[in-house]
Amino acid sequence: LFSAVEMAxxxxxxxLNEQFAADxxxxxxxxxxxxxxxxxxxxxxxxxxxxxxxxxxxKPTARGYLPIDGxxxxxxxxxxxxxxxxxxxxKSGRVxxxxxxxxxxxxxxxxxxxxxxxxxxxxxxxxxxxxxHRAIFTNAGFEVGTYAYYDAATRSVNFDxxxxxxxxxxxxxxxxxxxxxHNPTGYDITAAQWDQVIAVxxxxxxxxxxxxxxxxxxxxxxxxxxxxxxxxxAGLDIFVSTSFSKSFSLxxxxxxxxxxxxxxxxxxxxxxxxxxxxxxxxxSNPPTHGGxxxxxxxxxxxxxxxxEKELAEMRVRIKAMRQKLVxxxxxxxxxxxxxxxxxxxxxxxxxxxxxxxxxxxxxEFGIYGTDTGRMCVAALNSKNIDYVCxxxxxxx
Ligand code: PLP
Ligand code: TYF
Numbered sequence: 001l002f003s004a005v006e007m008a009x010x011x012x013x014x015x016l017n018e019q020f021a022a023d024x025x026x027x028x029x030x031x032x033x034x035x036x037x038x039x040x041x042x043x044x045x046x047x048x049x050x051x052x053x054x055x056x057x058x059k060p061t062a063r064g065y066l067p068i069d070g071x072x073x074x075x076x077x078x079x080x081x082x083x084x085x086x087x088x089x090x091k092s093g094r095v096x097x098x099x100x101x102x103x104x105x106x107x108x109x110x111x112x113x114x115x116x117x118x119x120x121x122x123x124x125x126x127x128x129x130x131x132x133h134r135a136i137f138t139n140a141g142f143e144v145g146t147y148a149y150y151d152a153a154t155r156s157v158n159f160d161x162x163x164x165x166x167x168x169x170x171x172x173x174x175x176x177x178x179x180x181x182h183n184p185t186g187y188d189i190t191a192a193q194w195d196q197v198i199a200v201x202x203x204x205x206x207x208x209x210x211x212x213x214x215x216x217x218x219x220x221x222x223x224x225x226x227x228x229x230x231x232x233x234a235g236l237d238i239f240v241s242t243s244f245s246k247s248f249s250l251x252x253x254x255x256x257x258x259x260x261x262x263x264x265x266x267x268x269x270x271x272x273x274x275x276x277x278x279x280x281x282x283x284s285n286p287p288t289h290g291g292x293x294x295x296x297x298x299x300x301x302x303x304x305x306x307x308e309k310e311l312a313e314m315r316v317r318i319k320a321m322r323q324k325l326v327x328x329x330x331x332x333x334x335x336x337x338x339x340x341x342x343x344x345x346x347x348x349x350x351x352x353x354x355x356x357x358x359x360x361x362x363x364e365f366g367i368y369g370t371d372t373g374r375m376c377v378a379a380l381n382s383k384n385i386d387y388v389c390x391x392x393x394x395x396x
Pocket of ligand 2: 011013014032033034035130132183
């Protein structure tokens with residue numbers, strides 16, 4: 001049965017983790033995977049999460065099956081976070097939200113549902129994008145292409161190219177868009193540019209699928225979420241996947257969601273019924289713990305305020321590290337202006353380093369980033385920053 005089964009390639013990012021774990025260099029630094037570490041290099045367990053878990057432990061509950069679409073209080077909290085609890089779109093019942101197994105699960109539920117309603121559509125992802133975008137939509141049966149995004153020469157978004165590619169797409173094409181904190185480049189488009197993208201999406205009849213994996217890591221929770229409001233205001237049917245992996249530091253709990261905005265309440269109810277079929281035939285219903293924690297935090301004013309404070313601390317620390325990286329590289333003798341690192345936003349920096357330079361960083365210094373030059377600046381801290389700056393200066 002398995003004699004002809006081929007060895008599948010490793011995930012380029014998660015594969016680096018294995019290599020990092022095996023590295024015996026005592027100075028090693030993992031800038032590969034997109035995970036936030038605190039200034040002590042530790043994965044944080046947020047206080048808001050601990051408080052919610054403590055309250056849950058004090059009143060333990062049995063673990064029955066959840067509804068197929070997840071915890072009602074969770075789904076409502078997601079709607080509030082993504083669209084605004086008092087927004088017309090939520091109040092009029094036009095949003096169908098389901099709990100999902102991480103942001104990845106939200107993308108996958110959306111992809112499988114889209115394959116049913118729009119079987120011949122093509123999918124466009126940004127060039128470059130999170131590689132799993134391509135894999136998820138390909139595995140759902142779609143042909144996946146790209147729209148221009150990163151311009152290495154100018155170290156910015158090739159916005160004209162992006163607009164041109166979206167303009168050239170056939171009606172019904174699914175456009176996967178990074179809502180904020182673009183992975184892997186760290187370059188987002190401006191609010192005014194979003195307006196232009198929305199105009200093209202509307203004029204060409206594209207289906208926007210917004211991936212929101214880093215809400216709160218850019219400029220703030222509401223600020224990062226504002227782009228969703230723009231799409232809603234344009235009267236479009238939209239898909240939004242949400243991930244709480246990073247914003248709650250709950251990576252392993254797999255907490256996410258998919259929200260679909262439909263034309264009216266009746267349409268949203270029919271969409272929801274179809275999303276539930278996708279879920280039922282894949283994993284029946286979601287797990288309880290992570291969703292319960294996030295719902296407890298988002299629905300309790302005190303815990304919610306604590307979460308916003310802790311998320312802001314993560315955001316501010318990443319920005320401080322970006323500045324330290326720019327200053328440290330200059331001090332280490334790097335001639336070229338690395339100021340672009342502070343223009344980028346979110347967890348990642350496309351450093352502009354070549355594959356050879358990234359390989360040298362790994363083999364000579366134990367500093368792990370991807371071959372494309374992506375570094376997770378959220379893993380830099382006051383103890384490793386000097387070492388990283390010295391090493392980069394040596395390979396440049
Ligand atoms: N989308 C993007 C752009 C990501 O970077 C990630 C990272 O993990 C995800 C989706 C998946 O999120 P999750 O880990 O919650 O599945
Ligand atoms: O881009 C990253 O590093 C994160 C984590 O298959 C990740 O989004 C990486 C690869 C993958 C799943 C998650």
